[in-house]
Amino acid sequence: MPGQPLSSQYVNKFGFAFAALSVLFLALITWQLYGSYLDARNRATTSAGNLVRILESKLAGDFAAAHHAISAMVAEIDGDPMRQAMASADPGRITRALKSQLRSIRSVSALRFFDAEGDLLYSSVDNDPFFSIADRSYFRQSRDIPAHPVIFSDVIAGPDDNRASIVMAEAIRDKDGTFLGTATTAIDLHALHDDFSHIELGAEGTVVLRRIENGALVVNFPGPVRADNAPYPDIPLRHAILKDGTQGVIEFASPIDGVRRVYGYRTVGSFPFFVAVGISKRAYLAEWRRNAGTTLLAATLFLAVLAAMFTRLARAESQRDRSALAHRSNEARLANIFRAISKGLIFQDKDGVIVEANPAAEQLLGLSREQLLGGTCTQQGWQTIGEDHTALGDDQHPAMVALRTGQSVRNQVLGIVAPGRGLRWMSINSNPIFGQDKTVADSVVTTMFDVTERKHAETELRIAATAFQSREGMMVTDRNGVILRVNRVFTDITGYSAEEVVGQTPRLLQSGLHDTLFYQRMWQSILDTGGWQGEIWDRHKNGELCPVWLTISAVKDDTGAVSHYVGTHADITERKNAETAMLELNRDLSESRQRVRALAAQNETRLEGERKHIAREVHDELGQVLTALRMDLSVLAMRFGALDPAVNDKVLEMKGLVDRAILGVRNVAVNLRPPALDMGLVPAIEWLCADFTRQTRIACVLDAGAEHIDLDEKRAVVIFRIVQESLTNVMRYARASKVGIILAQEASLLRLEVRDNGCGFDQAVAARRKTFGLLGMRERALALGGQVDIASAPGIGTVIGVAIPIDCETRKERL
Incomplete structure (x- = not known):
């Protein structure tokens, strides 16, 4: 049933399968998530490698173009004019050539030529002010180290606009190797920074250009472009x-900002730089995390549906078994019920043939x-005859009519x-039963009960009315x-004829022995309850007084x-005379009651003995027979079960029936006489309390004082x-949560008290019910x-107190 807990059998069976x-399923999900994680990382690795390859190609091209520009300009300059301080050189031609070279290289901001002293000779920048680079390290290196044809400076901030750049310098020498001057180009780092900004890197991605020799x-x-040469x-x-x-490609947590990234790195051509593109782990796992969240949510929903399905299967199988x-x-x-019902029951098929009848029908x-x-x-x-x-x-x-008419x-x-058996009158009900065809009855059930009485x-009522x-x-x-009307007996009792009393009131019969209060109470009872009855004295027509039992x-x-x-008037003169004789008879009746009670006690004792005997016989004889039968069934299964699997199933079914029979025998024996009675009164009541608590879940506590009471x-x-009877009443009617039993011996009396905290009852109402x-x-x-x-x-519970003499001489019943 819905809301009913499953037994451990179904929980273990379906719970193991679900687990x-x-x-x-979770292992497959985990493997899939791990595989998708590796795919995301591999995609990030590939992307970083591809991006750094593209960026390195562009940087190498820009650097090579800048190097080509200054190399070409070196070839344009004659050594003699430089030694002669531009005596015969054409400055305009060289400046135009420098500007022409500069137009083809976006990241180069200026091309310049300096003489052997480091002073500016030519510049691609219009109105470029004169300055000297004699104190610059890259100038000294190009002058003093012939083995280094190209020298790169540190990051330099412009004196006017603070714009960062690096200088590429190449020495100019004559055929003899004499240093004539230096050609330089300024690479604008802000232009490179703009190029880097156009690369899609995702959250926390980075692009970095560093020197190889010192990092x-x-x-x-x-990040900003600044002259940080640390x-x-x-x-x-x-x-x-x-x-x-x-x-x-490598992956590590940046020591600068602590972000873990996949870096693709490459050296920039033959130049002393390397460039790296970093894709953060958070970026390349963002989509994986979204997919993983969706996957885990779907997995959770799947497991919930799977759990609900297994629960429904378990409940369905449990419900099917139940x-x-x-x-x-x-x-x-x-x-x-069919056998025990008191009414006769007969089932007949569509042809009226009797197919089943219960014992009551047999008896009727x-x-x-x-x-x-x-x-x-x-x-x-x-x-069969009718009422006529x-x-x-x-x-x-009736059965044939029901079959015919439906x-x-x-x-x-x-x-x-x-x-x-003579004539017996029966009240008969016949009801048709319909099968698939709802219009034609295919059987009929007939119930009957004896209405002869x-x-x-x-008949007796009709006779009694007369x-x-x-x-x-x-x-x-x-x-x-x-x-308005009187009958003949009324006239006999009162002496008045009908003609004399019709039109009069009952005051005509008043004897004068009853006062006004008597009649007031009489009529008050009539008004309250609709009637009154009692003894009253009337006056006969001849003046004599007579007792009458009057019912109004x-x-x-x-x-x-x-x-x-x-x-209704009944002359009770004879009854009044008999009352005296009745008092005499009461004494005889009291003695008879004592004898009947003694006989009842003797019968009860004999009944207990019979219960004890039957309980032992049922337990010893029938219990042993059923146990032996169960053992024989087990032997039967071992011998013939392998030959026919159906034998095992049938033996199991029969063993279940035998087990039910053994349990029934045990219950019958216990109900006839609990074995605990043989161990003494206190153990027997303790057993009764425990059994009561087990059946009802109502706490039942026994306080016996001494462990043994000799009875x-x-x-x-x-x-x-x-x-036992008290606990049965508590279970059926009291709606209690606790029962207390006190058993104590006081001198020659044994006292018992059974107290519950239930709903209680009205003793007057219970007395009228005449319960046994x-x-x-x-x-x-x-x-x-x-x-x-x-x-x-x-509302206040019930207390039952019992006191019984312990000595052998019982006191006589008090009348």
Whole structure:
């Protein structure tokens, strides 16, 4: 059922399958996520390598173009004019040539020529002011070190605009190697920074240009362009170039900003620089994380659906097993109900042939089940008559009418004359049962019960109504008390004729012995309850007083208003005379009651003995037989189970039935006489409390004081049965959460108290119900000279107190 917890059998079975599938599924998801992680990293590695290759090609081209420009200009300059301080040179031609070279190189900001002293000779910049580079390190290197044809300066900030650049310088020498001057080009680092900014790198990506010899920063993007020539020889990219070659891809956390990136690096042609493109791990894993989140969400939803599916499967299988068990139980229960129901039940097929009948039908019809099966209602050995005592036709039987018409026949009373049983009147109901075709009945069920007593009672009521008119005086008045009618017996009792009293009021009969308060109470009772009855003295017409038992009933109309009063007069003169004799008889009755109670106690003792004997016989004999039968079934399965698997299934089914029978035998034996009684009263009550708590989940606590109370078996059984009946009442009616039992020995009395915190009950209402549970407790205690006191009221729980003498001489019952 929904909301009902699954048993461990289904939890283990389906839980293991779910866990195995979940582990396999999660392993596949993990493997897929790991593979996609590697793919993302490989894509980042490839992208970094491709980007740095493109960037290195562009930088190498720019640097080579700048180098070509100054080399070409070196060839344009004649050494003699330079030595002669431009005596015969054409400055205009050289300036135009410098500007022409500059137009083809975007990243070069200026081309200049300096003489051997470091003074500016020619410049591509218009109105370039005169300055000297004699103090510059790159000039001295180009002058003093012939082996270095091209020299690169550190990053230099412009004096006017603070624009950073690096200078490429080449020495000019004559054929003899004499130093004549230096040709320079200024590479604008801001232009390179702009080129770097156009590369799509993602979050925290970077492009860096550094020197190979010391790792000094040239250009870094993102970040400002500045003249920071601090050496950084331990940067991992420089180590990779020195160790693994001029190009490659590595991943590490930047020691500058701490961001982990995949770097593609390459040296810039033959120049002393290397460039690196870094793609951050966060960037190249961003899409992977989104996909992983989606995958994990989908996996979670899948596992939730899978769990719900397995839960539904487990519940479905559990429900199917419970349904099968319930179906078998229902079949057995219906069979038991069918056999135990007090009404006769007969099932007939579409032809009217009897296919099943219960024991009540056998008893009502006087035929056995074997005699009934296969016959029809018109072919059996009985005669059916209607209420008018005429024979009933075969097609008029209620079952045949229901089959023919498809309509139910209800409460038809028929007389059945069976051999040896005489006439018995039955109330019969026949109901058609429809199969697939809802228009034609394919069977019919007939119920019957004996109404012979009711028919007799109806006859007796008619007779009693007639007799009532002749045995008791009757008077009918209107709502105002005016007499409308009296019967003949009334005139006999009062001496007045009908003509004398009609039109009068009952005051005519007043004796004068009753005061006004008596009549006020009488009429108040009539107004409150609708009637009154009691003894009253009337005055006969001849003046004599006579006792009468008067019953007054108010008759109401459809609106509930009183329309008439009916008074019944019974002369009780003889009864009054008999009351004296009745008092004498009471003493004899009291003695009879004592004898009956003693006889009941003796019967109870004998019944307990029979219960004890039957319990032992059932447990010892039938229990052993069932145990032996179960062992034989196990032997049967071992011998023949391998030959036919169906034998194992059938043996298992039979063993289940035997186990149920063994449990039933045990329950029957325990219910007849609990074995704990043989260990003493206190252990028996302790067992009773434990069993009560197990069945009801209601706490039951026994306070016995001494562990052992010496009682004869008769008194122990009485106390045990009283406790048992008390706990049964608590379970059925009290709605309690706690029960306390106190058992104590006080001098020659054994006292028992059973207290619960339940809903309690109205003792007056319980007394009117005439229930036998509380009465049985009192009778058991009275039989041993004890008493039972019950204290209870709605809402305050119930206390049952019992006191029984322990000595062998029981006290006599108090009248």
